[in-house]
Amino acid sequence: MKNIYPTLSLFIILAAAMQPAIAQTPSDAIMMNQRESCFGLIYENSWFDEYWEGTYLRTNGTIATVKRNTITPMIAIGAFDRLNLIVAAPYVQTESTEPNGGKFAGAKGFQDLSLALKGEVLKKQAGNGELALLTTAGFSTPMTNYLSDYRPYSIGFGANELSLRGILQYKLNNGFYARAAVAYLWRGQTKAERDYYYNNGSFYSAWMDVPSCWNYHAVAGIWMLGNVLKLEANYMGLASTSGDDIRPYNAAQPTNKVSFGQAGVLAQCYLNKPKGLGGLAYYSQALYGRNTGKSSQFGVGLTYQFRI
């Protein structure tokens, strides 16, 4: 359900969040200069009490409301002026609210280590603003032996992911900006702890194909108060290119075809004192989906920029 996209959603949110000089993410348009670095620590709380079984939105007393807490330390490093490295390592904890009919234990642990390299392809003045084109190549892999085949409590999808993203931003001189990004996420296979499963037919293996997907986002925002406060609205979409539907009243599994769209808002500030310190807060809500929770989430974070 929602838990299959933690890293992704986090990056999307971070992408929206860490816009100014203080930070950058795989999907934003920011580049840091060589030897600049930014450390971020973000807490996210996510929950859903309805989910899409295929495209049918339902509740389920067995799992009641599924809650998810994520703490993500991350760092962005300016390797070169036009090539930056971003590393993140989320810790995730999940559980159901009481009362619930299933009495399932939640799960917790470090999820996936993600590495991303971002390169600036183009940056030029155009009209009353600046046009930037960037590309990001990312790779993530599970850090621990967490069980992906334990929906909806599993902390991740348990497979390697290779992503390639294109980012286009236009920023007006008066602080307004708009950004669009498109990515393809190749996802590998995850290993379950059973060697038979049903995916519109029998599969005699512990290996499950995790569907690859397209990921889109669109952002509109403004910098205010002399680049101290940023406010923004964002929309993120994800669409798997294969996979099966959750069967009636049955548990989800990593092979499911997951799609969703979510809208959000974000505020971020950058302080001059103490120098390098910043903060952010965001909220987003799923609007439509398939084989995923109708999640809401909010996050708060601190960022700190420094030179190495």
Add this chain to the structure above:
Amino acid sequence: MKHHITISILKVCIGLCALFIVSSCEKDIPVQADYTDYVYSSMDEDGGSWKPILLTGSSQIAVPAPADVSSDAYQNELAALKTATSNLTGSQMEAVEYWSNNPILRWNEIALELVAKYNLIPGPNADGTYTLPDPANPGNIPHFPFAHPPYAVRALSYLSVAQFDGLITSWFYKFTYNRPAPGQVDASITPAYVDNSLPSYPADGAVVAAASRDILTAMFPLEKDYLAAKAEEQMASLQWAGINVESDVTAGAAIGEEVAKAALARAATDGMKKAQCPKPISDSLKTAAFNRFGWQWDNIEVPPRPVGLTPLFGQVKMWNVPTVEEVRPPVPPAPGTAEYEENVKELKHYADDMTEEWRAIANFWQDGLGTYTPPGHWNRIAKEYVLKYQLNPLRTARLFAYLNMAMMDAGISCWDAKYYYHYPRPINQIPGYKTIAGTPNFPSYTSGHSVFSAAAAEVLTYVFPEEGAKFRDWALEAAISRVYGGIHWRFDAEVGTAQGINVANYTINVAKADGAD
């Protein structure tokens, strides 16, 4: 210059990542057993004298003598066979390879797949009530059947028993009439499968096709068309493979249809229709247990299910055990006793200190909703050893028949204990207890996994004695997996294992006397 360097680094990184993903992760995931035709380890020429399960004898189903190979009728069939085998399309060749010379394994896989497809528990309605699948209207929501473990093991046992009796009949007539295989009559016909000396009339493959189709259609009525197409393809593949002429196939199919009728006649009156009893009867079982023992199990799902799973499955007709009472296990430890408290402590330990090893064992044997169930898991294991030991179809059918009869009897005995003792689950008893496995909708004592698995391991050990230590270890692991999963007490597992062994011995004694050893 700097720009070029950054792009180059990017390219290298992308390439490395892509290489890593492609080389280390993507594996072809098997959807069926990987085997082709093989040399049978025995022919069992005397197989026609073995004692069938349902039929009174191997000649109960009458099969007329075939036309002589020198007759025009046979020569015409032979000519048609030659034409068919010399012009195979790609899909016909695939069918020949898929069905192989042991199609029982394919039908077993088809059965397991249907179990997994239909093993979906009905969810609640908007008003908190539950609707049961309706065998009279299988297409209604929820679809019929809900292929839970008792349903699955019953379907598998009727399938296997019909195949076994049908093949005993087929073997009897094969060696009565001794019609040679087409390739032996006409050397220009090269059979697609390794040569064997089996007489071709009636076609054993057609027996399996027709019997399997009819049993599985009765058990999974919404799959009627799918199963008919499978059987049609399998029967046609016998001719495409050049191993049977049309009259071999027709005679085999007739046996399959007759034996399926006999099996389904038993199924119609075995008591399964009443197993999912109404609430007043279910409540009376609960009350009786409470009055007798002072405890009861309750479903605590949200919303609660009014009736547990098949409370009267314990009254279904057993295959080889005269009365279910004679294999009923002793009374479990009462809550509050020292043994019970020790069990509580152990369960808390597993929950609090869960290791990856316990978790892996709990998940490996879970075989829960949406899967082929524990009986299905043991059928899958049996299939792997059929291939290892290269059993012929008759021996294969015999193994599956005794395996599934023993597991069905084990399940009936287990359900008898479950609803006679009506013992509560750990989540009913231990405040705040949480599990990593789903707690099923029936009482705790004894553990179904333990009983099914112990019975299966005993039958497999009887057939493959040199592998016995492994089968029995697996059965013990399957039993304790439910304790690691937090949904069973240790005594559920241990007593269940003893119960499964005890029940299986009734079936093994029948097997020992059937003339095959």
